Amino acid sequence: MSRIYSGCGSAVSRLPGIFVSEPILTLSDVVVAFDALRAVDGVSMSVPRGQRRAIIGPNGAGKTTLFNAIAGGLPPTSGCIAFDGQNITRLPPYRRARLGISRTFQITNLFPTLSVRENMVLALRGRSSRKFSLFGRPDEDSSERPRIAAALDAARIASRADVIVKELSYGEQRQLEIALSLVTTPRLLLLDEPAAGLSPLERSMVADIIRSLDREITVVLIEHDMDLALGLVDFVTCMFEGRILVEEPPDGIRGNKQVQQVYLGTPRHA
Ligand SMILES: Nc1ncnc2c1ncn2[C@@H]1O[C@H](COP(=O)(O)OP(=O)(O)OP(=O)(O)O)[C@@H](O)[C@H]1O
Numbered sequence: 001m002s003r004i005y006s007g008c009g010s011a012v013s014r015l016p017g018i019f020v021s022e023p024i025l026t027l028s029d030v031v032v033a034f035d036a037l038r039a040v041d042g043v044s045m046s047v048p049r050g051q052r053r054a055i056i057g058p059n060g061a062g063k064t065t066l067f068n069a070i071a072g073g074l075p076p077t078s079g080c081i082a083f084d085g086q087n088i089t090r091l092p093p094y095r096r097a098r099l100g101i102s103r104t105f106q107i108t109n110l111f112p113t114l115s116v117r118e119n120m121v122l123a124l125r126g127r128s129s130r131k132f133s134l135f136g137r138p139d140e141d142s143s144e145r146p147r148i149a150a151a152l153d154a155a156r157i158a159s160r161a162d163v164i165v166k167e168l169s170y171g172e173q174r175q176l177e178i179a180l181s182l183v184t185t186p187r188l189l190l191l192d193e194p195a196a197g198l199s200p201l202e203r204s205m206v207a208d209i210i211r212s213l214d215r216e217i218t219v220v221l222i223e224h225d226m227d228l229a230l231g232l233v234d235f236v237t238c239m240f241e242g243r244i245l246v247e248e249p250p251d252g253i254r255g256n257k258q259v260q261q262v263y264l265g266t267p268r269h270a
């Protein structure tokens with residue numbers, strides 16, 4: 001058996017004759033502490049390329065904090081994060097974004113008085129090294145047009161491209177958030193509760209969008225709606241009190257007693 005370097009000093013096993021591609025994302029013993037509270041408390045996990053992974057767990061389990069550690073908003077207190085074999089633990093968020101890590105936020109984060117297309121232009125320019133002005137309306141140029149069109153199509157919001165964002169329904173705004181995270185052609189997409197607050201019809205639209213994403217993009221999503229999450233992913237990580245409680249394919253999660261218990265129990269920060 002040989003070992004391949006995961007980028008954080010740990011190694012991944014490789015059986016002779018079996019090709020095991022290096023995981024796109026590896027977390028080794030990651031801790032994120034807010035004073036005495038260890039919101040993420042020693043998480044180790046690895047996500048294979050192209051996988052659809054759900055992170056589930058009750059309120060306060062540390063899911064969003066884990067996303068912040070991966071995307072760079074909150075550097076870990078200790079531990080190590082590798083993306084595509086590179087140690088990114090101390091990289092600022094914009095450098096991680098340039099490597100191909102993209103995330104949506106739980107809270108809507110858009111320019112409400114600009115059009116859908118103008119928001120897309122700003123998102124694209126914000127991630128590139130190109131200079132841009134926040135004065136005047138941002139027009140897409142010919143080099144940007146195909147990427148913007150592809151991301152709007154993938155998020156099924158192309159027909160609303162010229163609508164001012166504040167005129168969009170809440171569901172359409174969530175679709176735009178997905179489009180914004182796709183326009184930079186990410187390799188790892190982190191979706192934090194993409195269907196939160198949506199009607200059943202809008203939820204199934206978001207599920208279809210995620211299902212149709214190119215398999216070149218690895219998707220990790222946080223979702224409280226168990227039916228939605230388990231219907232979309234290949235693998236599930238359940239967190240509780242900052243730690244990984246269970247990791248299993250969706251079928252195992254459905255009947256897992258520990259998972260049922262933490263959802264019925266009282267979260268630590270309630
Ligand atoms: N900036 C912060 N400062 C202090 N404590 C924080 C901060 N961010 C999160 N926490 C705490 O860390 C713990 C984990 O929070 P986190 O938001 O990661 O949970 P979550 O699993 O995303 O929950 P939810 O399902 O409600 O979104 C909670 O106890 C929360 O109160």
Ligand SMILES: [Mg+2]
Binds near residue numbers: 063064065106
């Ligand atoms: Mg959260």
